Amino acid sequence: MTNKLSPEAKYELISRNLQEVLGEEKIKTILKERDLKLYWGTATTGKPHIAYFVPMSKIADFLRAEVEVTILFADLHAYLDNMKAPWMLLNLRAQYYEHCIKAMLSSIGVPLDKLKFVKGTDYELSREYTLDVYKLSSIVTEHDAKKAGAEVVKQVDNALLSGLLYPGLQALDEEYLNADAQFGGVDQRKIFTFAEKYLPQLGYEKRAHLMNPMVPGLTGSKMSSSEEDSKIDLLDSPSEVKKKLKKAFCEPGNIENNGILSFAKHVLFPLFKPDEEFIVPRKSEYGGDIHFMRYEDLEQSFAKEEVHPGDLKVAVESYINRLLEPIRKEFEKPELKKLVQTAYPAQNKKKNPTSTDTADEMVPSRLDIRIGRIVAVTKHPEADSLYVETIDLGEENPRTIVSGLVDFASIEELQNRLVVVLCNLKPAKMRGILSEGMVLCASVDEPKQVEILIPPSGSFPGQRVYIQNYESGNPDEVLNPKKKVWEKLQVDLKTNSDRVAHWQGNKLITRGGGFIHSETLACAPIK
Structure with a gap:
């Protein structure tokens, strides 16, 4: 009893x-x-x-x-x-x-x-x-x-x-x-x-x-059904789970907005039996496996960088697959397979038969815009007007981006600053250095003024920026330069009279609800 x-x-x-x-x-x-x-x-x-x-x-x-x-x-x-x-x-x-x-x-x-x-x-x-x-x-x-x-x-x-x-x-x-x-x-x-x-x-x-609490998704913002990269579907295969976790935001030592840690805290540890441990597998040359009885100990070890993000992802991947395997088996039943197909019919996008793109519609959801943090900045060795910036975008490795900001901001002003970055431009060499994105700025020509866009308070590296009413849909992997996708969409990117960034009146926002804005430039193009 x-x-x-x-x-x-x-x-x-x-x-x-x-x-x-x-x-x-x-x-x-x-x-x-x-x-x-x-x-x-x-x-x-x-x-x-x-x-x-x-x-x-x-x-x-x-x-x-x-x-x-x-x-x-x-x-x-x-x-x-x-x-x-x-x-x-x-x-x-x-x-x-x-x-x-x-x-x-x-x-x-x-x-x-x-x-x-x-x-x-x-x-x-x-x-x-x-x-x-x-x-x-x-x-x-x-x-x-x-x-x-x-x-x-x-x-x-x-x-x-x-x-x-x-x-x-x-x-x-x-x-x-x-x-x-x-x-x-x-x-x-x-x-x-x-x-x-x-x-x-x-x-x-x-x-x-x-x-x-709201648990962050894999990209660091709220986990959303409409944002494919932010979540793992219940019927995702083990290879899909591995692929999505590999891309997940998990900065060394950063316990804020960390969807991997949050999943461990709010799902895995509460489900463990009293004597069950959370095991982080590691090779013997790195000290071997680590065992945790309490989430607080795991979080503390991660904050101290005693647990590497890659090892944490491997551990959580194993537990996620353990949870999903019975669900995958259940949905192998023919009647449930049919239910999935009829409840969520495939969306057939119209294609231009002469085009290699999967979507030709000029919508701003094709833009991969994210918050980044400038972790290092130097003058371009071959161009006096250019900076070479190293920017953390929540990925495994920071990106190198070349910007023409020398006349508008000092190195000290840029160092450790949060910026708004267009991430899916095709990488291009600028005076011999490969640039992997664009720092978005408001600018006017007469007199020439350029202001780096300001993320809302509480933003963090890797956080997605959305355009209101275009939150669904996935960004292009790379914007096709031949189709001039960026150039066609950029025409309608501006600040409004309140200095808030928008596209055709739809404001640029983060999942937290804050707006992207410029410091002083109203009704100015963004590029």
Whole structure:
């Protein structure tokens, strides 16, 4: 007979590794009387990836703490997200999500009989729920609805009404799922506080909210379904896992925005048995394998550069493949293979039959723009107006970039400075030195002024820069110089009257939400 956990032990399991808990006392009071009832929801749009193991790991904690967990497949929410998919596909994707999440939970040893799975349209189209949506719409202001959805609903100047409804639906789910608490990422915080404000105005109880930290993706920014290089798909092969991890941002000694370390912290260590160790394999000439019982010890060793990024990647690769192998086997079933193909049909891009490019559309998502840090700078030995800069772009080796900035910034001003870099220009020799990118600047000709673009606060080397409304899609590996891709897109890259960089009015942003800007130059071309 197993020992029943105390309320204090249950709360410890429920709250560990979370970034924030709203309603801590409410949860503790409930635990003294009965088991907690909690729900976690996910919109069924892009394919689930390994970051989903982060909430799955917490769901394992909840179940160990005897929490009654409901998993909501939010198909109606997915439909309202700019109608990215028709109803037929959303129904298939809800089925795909259910199979994926059940396979993930089985992979980490979570008993499925303790879970309840619900689809949003099972109850969100009922008369009662619909009337409550109307009631909410009569008391919620446009300002509060926009603010609540700021982190999870795409922000545009002329917002669709569907995006304004989204937070209210998520708030009502708490009532209709009879939950004491809702669990989600910290990016959901504004929706959670929205629910705490408005549910009592409908006569419903205020719920508690549990928030996971946002775990960085492989590129250092948020792991995203729409950014292929930032995530590992649940059905990726071992060779694909190795390839993506090899390219992952993992700077020696840097424990910030490190997706490899974060995965170890939030997924691997919480799933280990009490006597299980995290093993970093190393050759004997480098000291042999290292064993860690606690994540804190691994992080400390990595910060001290006692653990090399390459060795850490090899270790995490092994654990990821261990988690994914049962899922891969499950999806070898013919009916599930067919489900994947029909739920996510291949996108056939139109090609110019005379072109060798896979895409000829001039969209800014083709540009690979990243934050870099200048780690060294010298004068070009053959050209007085040029600098030779060594720039850390979150890759295994820094890049050499030649820039004509001598007349506009001193070596001291450039040293250790964060810059915005176009990374997929074809490398070209500039007075005998190969330049592997371009530092982007705002500039005007009369009088001649050049200002290096300024990344937002909190940026870091390797972080991707996106153009609003063009976040999906992968950059070209190399911009074709014969097609003049950069030249055609560059024409519309400028700063606006507020000195914010934009392309045809769509601002340049990082995943953290900050804008790229110039110091003083407004309405100036960027090149």
